[in-house]
Amino acid sequence: MTENAAARRGRGRRPAAEVRAGVLAAAARILLTDGLRAVTFDRVATEAGSSKMTLYKWWPSPGALAAESYFAHSSRTLQFPDTGDIRADLIAQLGSFIRWLTDEGAAKPLSELIGAAQMDPDLAQAWSQSYALPRRELARVRLRTAQQHGQLRDDADLDIITDQLWGACYHRLLVLKVPLDDTLAERLVDHALRGAMA
Template identity: 45%
Template sequence: MARNDSEPAKRGRGRPPSAEVRRRILETAAAVLRENGVSEVTFDKVARRAEVSRMTLYKWFRSPASLALAAFEDTYADSLRPESSGDLWTDLRTHLREFVANLSEPGIGTMVAGLLGSAQHDPALATEISDTYTRPRREGATELLRAAQERGQLPPSVDVEALVDQLWGACYARLLLPEGTLNEAFADALVTNLRALTSPH
């Protein structure tokens, strides 16, 4: 969910503190990102709307795409790690539903798709996305699944890394490809199918 800071920060005399400036930059970039997409997050546009210099942006962000990613992570991204209740099927259903709900929010999926698309021809951005967005979430998912293996809820033969690709990757596939609908029913179906395939027959 997007954050809504309705009360503007109060400024005293002189130069505003760097934390306040960075906050204003990220909020401005997030607004541009949601309104116009990744390609429209430019240093010129954000600097003008945030009332800061372009040099300030260059000081903190490697590129406009890097700024767009930081703004997305700060404002729109879902939580990093799934919590564990001790029951794998409840945990998977809960987290996949939350993941799908986040990607299905108006504008969020488009932003994620735009960032992933930009990363295809920007290796540095791809590394940043991995470091700040995909890998931390992947690590949380693998921890959840490995703990379930230790409890005997998943067979030891299951390749946990591949299973993360099958579950969360299927959601990204629904996001990026025109076939199928990305919704709660799809998240539930992924869990139901996995449980059926891994249950003793």
């Protein structure tokens, strides 16, 4: 147990929001450092200075906890800018996502979460509700704003644009197993916005 966890236990009953935030932070640290298999209720409870029963009450499985912790930990890094320039904002956000995977070590736990979600219904639901759908909606909101300002065609399919951009990253990471390089964000955005026709 960390000194911080021991100190927190000595204060008496903590507010639920504080306990939950501590649990999510501990789970994210474990996930990003040691991988999905290391995220157990025993280890997370110990590192967070929390009761294991609390974790059982809030999450149906360690996988579901790992998925929510991934979202909570990544949300600040993956915020969507709105500078008024849709091309620049897409490149900035997609670039942040690629750096999150490559430079900050999220590629392995992300791959593990998606792989495990195919066999774990609790994890699959947590991944969809806590991460995939909220991230998708953030992109759609930014694209819709650009559409309303005349930067995208009125009939532009915002879901398809989202799939083209982030789906390409997932495809390269999970299926092709090829590197995500520094130029990928700009190339993906330009092809999605301008197309490939002469």
